[in-house]
Each structure stands twice: as C-alpha cells, then as structure tokens.
Amino acid sequence: MFHHSAKLQYPVKVDKPNPEFAMLLQQAIGGVEGEIRVAMQYFFQAMGARGDDRIRDLLMSTATEELSHIEMLGHAVALNLEGAPVSYQEATAKDPVMNAILGGANPRHILSSGLSAMPVNANGVPFDMSHIYATGNVAADMLANVTAEASGRVLASRLYNWTDDHGMKDFLSFLIARDTYHQQQWLAVIEELGGLGAQLPVPNSTPEDHEAMQHSYYYLNTLLDKEAPKGRWGEGPSFDGRSEFSVQNQPAPEGQEPTLGMAKEKSGAQKEQIDPSK
Amino acid sequence: MFHHSAKLQYPVKVDKPNPEFAMLLQQAIGGVEGEIRVAMQYFFQAMGARGDDRIRDLLMSTATEELSHIEMLGHAVALNLEGAPVSYQEATAKDPVMNAILGGANPRHILSSGLSAMPVNANGVPFDMSHIYATGNVAADMLANVTAEASGRVLASRLYNWTDDHGMKDFLSFLIARDTYHQQQWLAVIEELGGLGAQLPVPNSTPEDHEAMQHSYYYLNTLLDKEAPKGRWGEGPSFDGRSEFSVQNQPAPEGQEPTLGMAKEKSGAQKEQIDPSK
Amino acid sequence: MFHHSAKLQYPVKVDKPNPEFAMLLQQAIGGVEGEIRVAMQYFFQAMGARGDDRIRDLLMSTATEELSHIEMLGHAVALNLEGAPVSYQEATAKDPVMNAILGGANPRHILSSGLSAMPVNANGVPFDMSHIYATGNVAADMLANVTAEASGRVLASRLYNWTDDHGMKDFLSFLIARDTYHQQQWLAVIEELGGLGAQLPVPNSTPEDHEAMQHSYYYLNTLLDKEAPKGRWGEGPSFDGRSEFSVQNQPAPEGQEPTLGMAKEKSGAQKEQIDPSK
Amino acid sequence: MFHHSAKLQYPVKVDKPNPEFAMLLQQAIGGVEGEIRVAMQYFFQAMGARGDDRIRDLLMSTATEELSHIEMLGHAVALNLEGAPVSYQEATAKDPVMNAILGGANPRHILSSGLSAMPVNANGVPFDMSHIYATGNVAADMLANVTAEASGRVLASRLYNWTDDHGMKDFLSFLIARDTYHQQQWLAVIEELGGLGAQLPVPNSTPEDHEAMQHSYYYLNTLLDKEAPKGRWGEGPSFDGRSEFSVQNQPAPEGQEPTLGMAKEKSGAQKEQIDPSK
Amino acid sequence: MFHHSAKLQYPVKVDKPNPEFAMLLQQAIGGVEGEIRVAMQYFFQAMGARGDDRIRDLLMSTATEELSHIEMLGHAVALNLEGAPVSYQEATAKDPVMNAILGGANPRHILSSGLSAMPVNANGVPFDMSHIYATGNVAADMLANVTAEASGRVLASRLYNWTDDHGMKDFLSFLIARDTYHQQQWLAVIEELGGLGAQLPVPNSTPEDHEAMQHSYYYLNTLLDKEAPKGRWGEGPSFDGRSEFSVQNQPAPEGQEPTLGMAKEKSGAQKEQIDPSK
Amino acid sequence: MFHHSAKLQYPVKVDKPNPEFAMLLQQAIGGVEGEIRVAMQYFFQAMGARGDDRIRDLLMSTATEELSHIEMLGHAVALNLEGAPVSYQEATAKDPVMNAILGGANPRHILSSGLSAMPVNANGVPFDMSHIYATGNVAADMLANVTAEASGRVLASRLYNWTDDHGMKDFLSFLIARDTYHQQQWLAVIEELGGLGAQLPVPNSTPEDHEAMQHSYYYLNTLLDKEAPKGRWGEGPSFDGRSEFSVQNQPAPEGQEPTLGMAKEKSGAQKEQIDPSK
Secondary structure, eight states, rough: EEEEEESSSSOOOOSSSSSHHHHHHHHHSSSTTTHHHHHHHHHHHTTTTTTTTHHHHHHHHHHHHHHHHHHHHHHHHHHHTTTTSSHHHHHHHHHHTTTOOOOOOOOHHTTSSSSSSSBBBBTOOBBBGGGOOOOHHHHHHHHHHHHHHHHHHHHHHHHHHHOOOHHHHHHHHHHHHHHHHHHHHHHHHHTTTTTTHHOOOOSSSOGGGGGGGGGGSSEEESSSSSSOSSSSSGGSSOTTTSOBBBBSSSSSSSSSOOOOBBBBBTTTTTTTOTTOOO | OOOOOOOOOOOOOOOSSOOHHHHHHHHHHHHHSHHHHHHHHHHHHTOOOOOOOOOOOOHHHHHHHHHHHHHHHHHHHHHTTTTTOOOHHHHHHHHHTTTTTTSSSSSSHHHTSSOOOOOOTTTTOOGGGGOOOOOOOOOHHHHHHHHHHHOOOOHHHHHHHOOOOOHHHHHHHHHHHHHHHHHHHHHHHHHHTTOHHHHHHTTTTTTGGSGGGGGGGGGEBBSSSSSOSGGGGSBBTTSSHHHHHHHEEEEESSSEEEEOOOTTSSSSGGGGBBOOOO | EEESSSSSSSSOOOOOOHHHHHHHHHHHHHSTTSSSHHHHHHHHHHHHHSHHHHHHHHHHHHHHHHHHHHHHHHHHHHHHHHHHSOOOOOHHHOOTTTTOTTTOOOHHHHTSSSSOOOOOOOTSSSSHHHHHHHOHHHHHHHHHHHHHHHHHHHHHHHHHHOOHHHHHHHHHHHHHHHHHHHHHHHHHHHHTTTTTHHHHHHHHHEEEEEEGGGGGEEEEEOSSSOOOOOOOGGGSSTTSSSSSSSEESSOOSSSSOOOOOOOOOSSSSOOOOOOTTO | HHHHHHHHHOOOOOOOOOOHHHHHHHHHHHEEEEEEHHHHHHHHHHHHSOHHHHHHHHHHHOOOOHHHHHHHHHHHHHHHHHOOOOOOOHHHHOOOOTOOOOTTTTTTHTTTTTSSOOOOOOTBBBGGGGGGOOSHHHHHHHHHHHHHHHHHHHHHHHHHHHHHHHHHHHHHHHHHHHHHHHHHHHHHHHHHOOOOOHHSSSTTTGGGGGGGGGSSEEEOOOSSSOOOSSSGGSSSTTTTTSOOOOEEEEEOOOOOOOOOOOOTTSSOOOOOGOOOTT | OOOOOOOOOSSSOOOOOOHHHHHHHHHHHHHTTTTHHHHHHHHHHHOOOOOHHHHHHHHHHHHHHHHHHHHHHHHHHHHTTOOOOSOOOOOOOOOOTTTTTTTTTHHHHHSSHHHHHHHSSSSSSBBBGGGGGOOHHHHHHHHHHHHHHHHHHHHHHHHHHHHOOOOHHHHHHHHHHHHHHHHHHHHHHHHHHTTTTHHOSSSTSSSGGSSSSOOOOOOOOEEEEEEOOOOOGSBBBBTTTBBBBBEESSSSOOOOOOOSSSTTTTSSSOGGBBOOTO | OEEEEEEEEOOOOOSSOOOOHHHHHHHHSSSSSSSHHHHHHOOOHTTTOOOOHHHHHHHHHHHHHHHHHHHHHHHHHHHHHHHHSSSSSHHHHHOOOTTTTTTTSSSHHHHSSSOOOOOOOOTOBBBGGGGGGOOOOOOHHHHHHHHHHHHHHHHHHHHHHHHHOOOHHHHHHHHHHHHHHHHHHHHHHHHHTOHHHHHHSSSTTSSSGGGGGGGEEEEEEOOOSSSOOGGGSSBBTTSSSOOOEEEESOOOOOOOOOOOBOOOOSOOOGGGGBBTTT
C-alpha cells in the first residue's frame, strides 16, 4: 500500500522560468528514458517477482522512489512555465519581434494543461505503457533496469548541459546521482545471484537440448565487402563458460527458398492467385 | 547497401499447421521481444555510431542477420496458417462442436493478411518504433541490446515449450542459439571498451561536479514497515570504484511542499482559481 | 514524496485460479476505465493544481490510494494465473479436447510476463498516457474525475457479475465501494466551489463578449426526418442561470461554401491543380 | 443515414493567415479536447443507446453537428495556411533573419498535407479512437460528455486568447457558445433521468450486496504528514442519500503481504527462481 | 454542414446473434480497411482539395455515405451481441462445457461497451487517425482511395465467407457492391484528369531537373543468387511516356562508406567515443 | 537471407549542416510516406505472396532496396546534425538573440539520439507498423504500393523545394527518380496480370451472387443542396466491363430506424435503461 508526504524528496527551484526548458524536461517525465517508465517498470516487475523476496522489496521500494522523481519533475515543469504568456497581448508584449511565435515551447502546455506538466515526451508524444518491460525472468528484468537507468542518466546529463539555471542544475545533479546508484543497484542484484556469467545465457533454465548449440558461439559477418571486425566477440572463451567464440565470414543461406504456392478459394485473393483444387 | 539471397538463413519446416501457434509466433515478429525490434534497433544504432568503427560494423552486420530472422518467422507463420479455414463451411466442417469459433487464433490472419504474417504481436497489436532504443551512447546501447536478446531468448524458450511440432522446435532451437550468442556479443563490446566497471556510471563522460555525489551510493528504502533487504546493494565497494554502498532507511523528504498559488487571468482556469493581480 | 507499506490495502484472495479472469481483470489495470488511469490522472492534476490547496491535497492523496489499487489488481492477476499451463504437455494434459487451445486467455501472460500482470487492457492493448486528462481547470478536471470513477464502477460491477470466485467477489466489492465514494468525493469538491451551477459554463472565467451568446442556449436538431425530442434540453432556464433553453429544428447552414481555389506552385500538387500565377 | 449541405454551419473567415495558428487549431480538430472526439463519441454512444429513445436521437443529432464543427475547423486551418512558404526561396524571402526556420509551425502542414488540416493535435500526434468513451451506461456516458464539452470550451477559450485575428475570434466565439450549450444539454439528460442524486452511484443498478458498503463513504487520507483537508467530502450526507461522509486519517493496510513464491519449471524464469517441485 | 435521417441507408438484420461475428465485424468499423478510415480520409481530402471543385464535392459526398456505413455496421455489431451472456450464471448456463470461456469474442464488448460497437478492429486495437491519407496531391489521394476501397472489398468478401447468417450476408452484399463502385469512382476521377499516364509520375509538377532521370527507369535486382524476374517492369516503354524500362542486375553501391567520426564533448556519449578537440 | 555492403547505394553529402532540415528529413524515414513503411510493406507482402513467384521476388528485391534508402536517409540526418549545439554555451554562442531557443529542430535529436536519426516522423511521432498494408490480394497490394510511392515522391519533392543545400538536392533527386520508377514497377505488375480492368473489382474472385449488383454502379450524391457533379463517374461503361455508371441524387434511406430496446439485467447499465424481463 502506498503513502505520501506532502513535501518533495529534494528541493526544486527555478531561478528563471523558461517554457522551452519545460518542454525539454518533459522527456524526463514521459520519454522512454523517463521516470514514469522506471516507476511503472519496477512496480510491474515487483508484482510479478518470483524467487528471492528481497528482490521484490527492492523493486517496490525503488518504484516508490521513482514516483517521487515524477513528482519533482512535474513541479519543475510548472515552475518553468510560471509567467509564460497565455494571450496574444502578453506574447507580443514579451517579444514583439517574434510576433507571438511559440518557438521551441510545447503549445499544449498552454492549450491543454494550463501551464503544467503532462505525461508526454519532449515532442509531446504521450508515454505508452508498452515500454514497461517485465518478463518474469529476473536476469532479463535486471538488465532492462540497468539499461533504463543508463539512458536515464544520459538524458539527465544532456538536460544539465542544456540549461544555465542554477536551480535546475542543482535538481538535475540529484537525479544524475540517483541514476548512478540505481544502475549499480540492479547490477548488485545480479552479483547476489552469482554474477553475470552464472546468469548467461538468459534464461539459464533453458535445457541445452532446446538449443542448436553449434550456432550458439559464432559471430556472423553478413557484410559482403568487409572482413568481420576483430575483437573479443570472435575469439576467447564465451562468457557463459560453455564454449569459445569464433567468426563466420560471408555466410551462405542454409534454408530453402520459401514459396507458398497458390492461394485457397474464398481466401480473398485475386483469381489469378487461386488454385481451384485447394 | 543491402542485398538479398532467395533462400532462408536456416530451414523452416512445419509438420502440422496450427493457426494458434501462428498467433503465438507473432510475438517473435512484432512483439517488443521480437525480431523487428532488434533488426531496427541495431540498424539505427549503427547509423548513429560514433567512435570505434568496428562497433558500427558489428551493429549493421547483426541488424542484417536479424532481418533474416524476421523472414524465417514470417514463413513459419504462413506455414502454420496453411489450410486454416476461411469460410463458414470449412470452419464448421473441421470442428462442428466449435461452430466456427476462432478459439485462440488471430482473426486478422483470416480477415486482413490472407493467411500470412503481420508486423503485430501475439495480441494483434502493431509494433511501434518507439521501442528502438538508440541513444548515441555506446554503453547504454550495448546494455539495451543485451536486454533485448535476453528477453528474446526468454520468448523463444517459451514458444519452444508451447509447441510439440518437430519442425518448429528445430527452428526455435536455432533462434535460441543465436540469441545465446548475441547476448554475449554485445557484452564482448563492453569488454573491448575496458569492461563494465570502466563504463560506469553511464555516461562516464559526465563530470563529477554535475553530480550530487552524496546521493550517488545509498540504497533508499521507502518501505515504511520493513527494513531494507540486506545484500550487495547496501554494502561493499561501488562497481565504478568511486565509493562504498550504504543504506538509508525510512528517508524523510528534503524538499519543499510544492504549491503553485493562484492561476493567471486568461489561462482558462475557473474564476475561483484566478488571482486578478497576475 | 511517496512511501510504501509491504502489505496490501485490502486482502486479495483467489479460490480457484482462472487465466481467463486474469485476462478480464487487465481491463481494470490498463483499460481506460482502469486504475493506472485514475492514479496518473489525479497525480498530474495535483501537480498542476492552482487555487485552493485543499484540492491539490485531495488529488495527491487519492492518486496514492489508486496506486494501491493497481497493486492489488496486479496481485489478483498473478493469483489467477497460478498454475496456468506453460508447456504443450501441461496444456494438453489439462484439457485434451482443447488440444492446447488458449481459449479466452491472454497469450502474453504466458509468452511475455511470466504469469503476471501487465499494463494492458483486456485486449492486450497497452495503456496510453494520452488518457490522463488534466486541464488546469478545476471544474473540467473534477468532471473528468467523476466520469472516470463512474466508468470504473461500471467495469468493476461487470467483472463482479462475470466471476463466481468468492475471493474475487469480495475484492471487487471493495473496489466497487471505493468507486462509490470517489464519484461523490469529486462532486463534493464542486459543491465546495459553490455548486455545479456556479461553475457553468466551464470555464466560468471566459468573458461573455468572447461568446456568441445567441448560439449558447438552443438545441440544434440536425435530424431531417424527425422533430427534436422533447425534454429539459429544449425548455426551461439554463443551468448557468443566464438564459432559457430552446430548440432549433432542421437548421440551415449560415456559412459560405468553402473553396480553396488552385494550389501554389512547388506545393507538391498535380499540375492540374496548380495556378501558375500563385 | 447522413446527408450534407455544401455550405458551412457558420461563416469562417481569416483576416491574416498565420501558420502557427493553424498548428494551434489542430488541437481543436485532433486533440482529446477536440471535435473528432465528440463527434465520434456521441456517434458510438448513439449506436449503443438502450432505454429512452430520445437520448439516442439527441446523441446522433449532436454527433452530426460536431461533424460540421470539424468541417469548419478544417477550413480554418487551410485558410491560416494560405500563402505559407513551401520553398526555400519563399521562406527566406519572407524572413531572411529566420533563414527558413519553421518556428512554431507544424512542418507536416507543408510536407504531408499540402497546406491543409490533418486529424492530429497541436503536437502533430494523430487522434486515437481509444478516446471514444461509450460504456452503454447512460449516466457514465452523459458525465463523459459534459467533461468533453468542458475541456472543449477551455480549449476554445485559450485559442481565442491566443489570436488577434477578428475572423478567428468570431468563429471561436461560435464554438464557445455551442460548447456552453452542449455542457448543459447533457446535464439536462441527467435531469430528465431524475437528477444526479438518483443516478448515483453509477451504475445505480449494482445491487447493494455487491458492494462492501462499510468502505463506500469515507475519505482516505494517505498523506503521512498532513491531516485530511476539511470539506464537504468528509462530512454531511452522501449525495446518493444512502449514508454520511467521514474521514479516515493515516490508514493502515488491511491486506496481506503479497508473495508469489517460486516460479514453475518451463516458465522461462532463471534457474534461481524455479521450484523444481512445481 | 451535415444532416441526419433517423433511418439506416440499407436494412440491417441478424437472424441469429453471434458474439464472435460481432468481434469480426469490428474490423470493418475500426480496422485499417474499415469505414471510419474511408469516411475520415475522404472528409480530410475534401477539406484540403484544391483545383477542380467537382472532386471536392465527390469527396465530401462519399465521406458522408461512408459515415452511414459506420452507422449500419455499428447496428450490426449490437444486433450480433443481442443476448450475449453478461454474467457467470448466463455464460455457464449457455455452455457448461466451456465453463464461461469467452472463446473468440471480444471481452470488451461485455466489459467496456455494454454489448455495442466500439471504434476498434477485430483485435480490439483502436483506430488511429494516422491512417487518414490526404496529401493535397489529387493523384496520390485518388490512388490511396482506390487502395482503401480495394482492401475494404477484400475484407467484406472475407466476412461474407465467414458467416452463414442470411441477414448478415444480405447486408455484406450491399457493402461489397458499394466498394465495387467506389473503386471505380476514384479511377473515374483519374480518367477525368487525363488518365493515369498523364498523372505519372506523381507529382507530375516536379520539374525534370529535380530528378536524377538516369535512375528513373530501371528495375534494381538486389537478389544475389537469382536473375531479375522477366516482365513488363524490365522492358517496354515507361507508362509516363518519357523512357524505356530496363533491368540492373546485382547492383554495386555507388556511395561512400558512412562514418561519423568521434562524438562531441557534452553530447552524452561515453568517454571512449569523444574527441576532446570537438 | 539478407546481406550488406559497407557502402551506401548512392553518395550522400551535406554542404551546410542544418538541424531543422534533419527534422524535416525524418518524415522520409519514419513518416507514413517514408522508407521504413515501403521497406516493411514490400517485405511483408513478399512473405505472404501466393501465385506468380516473380511477384514475390520483385517485392523482396525492392524491399531490400528500400532498406538501403533508410540507410542513406539516416546518414543524411546525422550529417545535418553535425555541429549542432548540445549545451547552453554553444547554443547561445551560436545565436545570442535566440537565447538557446531550439526553433524548428527536433529536441530529441539532442536529448535522445545523440545527434542521429530516429524512426520517427517530422513531428517526432514514432512509426507504427499498422501502416504496413499486406492483404494477401495481389491487386490490392499493388495499388497500395503505387499509392505509397506516389506519396513518397510528393514528399521527396517537397523536401527538395525546402532546401538549398546542393548535396541534399542531389541526394533527393536520386530518391525522386527511384520513386518515379517504383510507381510504374507496381503498375507493370498489374499490366502483367492482364491490366487494371481485368483486376476490377478487387477482389475479382468474389462471386457475383455475393454482391447486390443493383447497388454496384451508381454514384450516390448525399449533398442536399447541390446536384451531383457531372463526370465520368456518373456515365459511360464501368471499368470492369460489367455495367454502366449512373447517378442517384438525394437518396432516401432504405433501412429501418435502429433501436436496441431496453438493456439486460446485470449488463452494467443504469436502472432506468433496464428491462427486468430480459
């Protein structure tokens, strides 16, 4: 069950409101690298967690923290929209040259939300819950979480670089720090499970006779006019300890030429496609 | 530039066509764990790759292989739909008890595609390109790729378990094998870059003074009625070598109570919300 | 800032797991009538609330409760999937006649989530955050909230009717009760603001000279072959106290016939559409 | 059956074309507050209306009027795009300083639609029919309709404030007027059904023994550090006449701690999650 | 301006209600081959039509007819849902063996719409207005319309084959007939414009010096292991009368190997990707 | 099976990088008129092609070419973003007046992709695979392909007009040329099948007794206040050779007034809608 404190997790200040930065911050709320995504991803993973109960608790606890990050970002967007023009008079008074041009701002901050945050990204595209990755496989989920925190910290760093507002820089430095930790928190779960090697290949519960293992350890170079690049992917022991990596250059197809023959009657094809005997 | 051989990468046979399994296989084509996703993800990462050119070649070469996987799966779907009923007469002849009930099949395989594959998942939801993760940051991208291959192999294993068709089992064992390799191929890139530790925190180019490092290494336990679970996430050196992990139980908010005050005139709010002085 | 208790808001029991009911319950999680929607809608309204601070607190507090409803429903879905078949052997052992047909279940509960809840509706369509209605206008928002709780209680009642599981009926009777209250909670806010009449027309801050008031109070009957139905919409005082309702039968257009003339050069039209003088 | 007059419902004039305003007007066509939404919502509600046939006629008649609003808005968009630049020469001739920068315009008005309206919102996001709310429950539907007209009038007022074009202001004042009426038209239906009190809780056909009524009338304050705000939601008779409102401060969870135990074999989990006995 | 008659364009009868067929009919309402699509496509094309005003009138008039088709299909769906079970008792009474299994029906017809039509396809996926193709180029639009009517008639024929209900067959034979005409109606517009040859290449207003015409008339065979198939695409005069078709077998790339070099500082890349001099 | 050459199909140069043009080019990658669409459409049509195998080869070969077009466009986007500002200092150094305003650029090129292409359109909306039209009917598919190439060439021409960059103009002239050919390539398939007349009505395999042919050849003028426009659609032989076109002015409805009567008990309707006898 969830509870709420009226105060924010960390102070959020804006020195100089900037509607364009409000638009950019939306990526951290409703973008695929954003906080709705991690909050909901950890929440759904927690609700499906099987096995070690400590991991379920970590997931639910961190989902809860990420909800608090949405809350701070929502406030940051509203503060950046404070004083934004809402009428022709205001807009032209502010910047007569621009003649009411919205520039880089999100027009729906004015038209739709009344100068506050929306669950959309920096292009105004709403967040779509298909981005919640929760497979029921703990290793796949932990990797998805490290990935989400990695792209999240990339985004927070880019936002930091784009602003010169001290309040916003301070707030973003907090988000950058928490993303630093969360990347490693999920890697720590993998370490608790015996380390990445022991988890590979994911799922490690697939019996070996379900796998055509002669195809499990070569790099397939499909480039016609270049040799395979040399590197660890083509030599040395595999990370799961079962084999050696190798390279297969300019592979030939092993399968058949696919053909479906004629269409059935009543299948909605053209007469020319139909075999009357089928 | 792309080229094509008329033959498939690997043989695809179906012993006994099964429209329900055709519906399930769609997840491997148009699902978020599927092959359109990895093909396009590696393709877009390749087109944005900066730095070591070997990684761009790996990405483009593997994107090309994944396109061949879509092709095999598309053929597998069509073969499973071979002979499926397309009219009331056929449907009821097949199974008079069912009285033309479609059961677990995808009705659009009959209504929309003429008994062949579609770029949709097992629920019939079309694939959406927002799932192509390509950040321009090589570590974030490699982690995204390991994740995609992990969930892909989980899916292929589940499909393998669900069928008793020998042709399909053979084909899926090939996909399982390639997913085994590709998981490790992307980890091999990270090893070439100096190992995961050297890449953390992602992005490792963010200057330390952009980060509130006092918040970078503690696990925040937001659970009110349980202690933080004990584990590697709460003790020992951080994986980036910069600090030690610790735990913060039952944290208190550090920020302000957010308030936006009254609305502006002409902002579309109700009169009761408006401060006439603004 | 959010916090979490490890226990559920209300007990969730399932007497006899049923994968089909798991699929139906998804509508209450990821459907437009579901709990993600209300949780996020109240959360975003709270973050944009201006005026009376009590309303912001109500919104955030209730958003928090709705998060707890998602949590219970997620657990209910997982319990209904307990013991569902995951392999051909199990599926055919359970019901040899069905021959592994998935029937009414969601195949992605097996293929994608590992027998747990997903943020999708009963058709497997992911929830899309464009359904979060938060306008910054308190009356429009409260009406949206009453609407959401009304369709939510309709859904919960339909789910109640569809199951005969005592555990599920008990749980749904709790959700039905909370929806009863929340419908009236948001109406209570409108009463605090002076009642619905005082809030009409929404927004009540629009000056009267922005409105062609001669068009504000008649019912327009666009049906060619029927008189306007008689009722309160066509007679009596308007609810905002400004006028009387009336009826306009078989209205004639008042505007011009629209025509755009020829296309510009270089606009990508066909030659036949282009006026070379433009 | 539908019919059409060649003329518009109301005159649409633009004094000074403005591509930015064309972009903003799109919100009133393809936004969730827009006219496609209400036209289609009333249409689908009409097609599913059961009970009093007058309500079906109202719904279909008003759906028809809203189609005419789409038509006017589409013409308004095209008129605002009249003369917009379509080539580098034109763009730079118009505004050499801007050097062909599109500013706040929608680039797809040039690239995709040939200077005319599209079924998208002000961010260029296409309208999605999941926003058509039609539950088959007349009270839920009427509330959804009042909501739609409320947010529609908020939007029209914001557009009115943003423009100084006399033609556009006149046209928008007509839309504002019709939204005034339609808000009250749907409330009039509720009055015909006996008033809002008689319709509560929605659905009013749910038997009382399907409802855990001990949970139906209290406000649940989930805020840890604030008392519940005082107001009508916490005291006085409920609006459905069945009880009294009360407040429950700082509630404790009543349910169990959810746990799913170990995963099944063949379910695609990691070995570490699997209980071999299941 | 639109108007409405209370009666349907054509009689719609259902002899034996069938919830599965209700689900299939949804494809004709909310599928990409369906009636919402053509109604809205012709409507938006009409609103952007430039040049010959007769074409605008055809578009608007046919958009209006297609709205009437949505209306009939909506009624057909509701009639097929007449008497469908809405409770466990009913469902099990009807078919005790099935034990309340929904089979091929759309569960949201019960849960969400109250046994009536929704703007979704046969998978329950909502229609998305990005499918409205309206380019402002009359030839491209007419081709899009012929395409839409072709796939629409394929769908209607498949639905006809799937049912044995006389009422439904009669109704579908009407839709099939109208699709027959509409395919040719749009081709007739092309004939009025001088025939397809005169319209090619679309847009025919592009100056020849905007086109690398040496690349405009050869078939490029990218298949490595097969000769180009022989046919009209590789020989004979081009349909636009400007050249002859030819074949280019196994083409070599003409462009450069793309490389982006190192990343910029502050671009969010990893250190290893960054060139400090940029 | 697919293969790849490291070089591009055609040289791609940018004389003067322009982030706004990068944003516009996205329409040719991820727009409905773009190259992902045609690549995937031809690919899925090929995988479902029945009948003449030459057509399957054409489809797969051209799908492969279109993948190479995506690749070139992706590089063009990255080259146009070369040197774009990524920090406040850079942005303001470039254009102090603009004060870091993003203007017409796509902010996600900076925030999300690290200055490279994304699978989105010019509004930043991701491509959605529901736009892959592949019906299994060869005539419907060929028409869809001509349509796609027509709108593709319209788009390429508009992009050509919008830029003054010589490199980009050269590249776009190549795309314009290939679209010229591909429009006619698909028409050539129709000619090989006997010409368009022989293919009409699509599907030409529908038996005549499935069609209410008395409704197959008239233009229905639903405009109340205008006569039907005169033209080929209303007179002369039908293109399928079966009849003559005619006109039906101001048609009257032939069907019944639809009514659904009262709702069932337990269907979730309001009491006022329910017939207790049902």
